Amino acid sequence: MLGILLLLCFAGLxxxxxxxxPWLDSFDNSASALFTRSINPVNTFIFKIVAFxxxxxxxIGLTILGCCWLWFKKRPCHQLxxxxxxxxxxxxx
Numbered sequence: 001m002l003g004i005l006l007l008l009c010f011a012g013l014x015x016x017x018x019x020x021x022p023w024l025d026s027f028d029n030s031a032s033a034l035f036t037r038s039i040n041p042v043n044t045f046i047f048k049i050v051a052f053x054x055x056x057x058x059x060i061g062l063t064i065l066g067c068c069w070l071w072f073k074k075r076p077c078h079q080l081x082x083x084x085x086x087x088x089x090x091x092x093x
Contacts, residue, residue: 063089066085071086
């Protein structure tokens with residue numbers, strides 16, 4: 001239900017862009033003003049952390065470390081999970 005509502009909102013935005021609707025300029029200006037006010041050192045610090053942990057190099061590195069940790073554990077279920085994740089990264093699965 002929520003997905004349908006969000007899809008309809010997105011379709012409305014697309015229609016506004018295609019027709020160059022004047023309400024879209026007002027919406028854009030108010031959204032820009034809202035996000036400009038939310039810029040402060042705390043939010044900048046939080047987004048720097050999110051960007052660091054969301055970068056491909058960090059994600060791949062942490063995944064490799066996690067796979068190695070699971071690989072060297074002596075439990076068969078952990079080895080299976082580690083092998084499956086490794087196979088997904090390599091592209092076998």
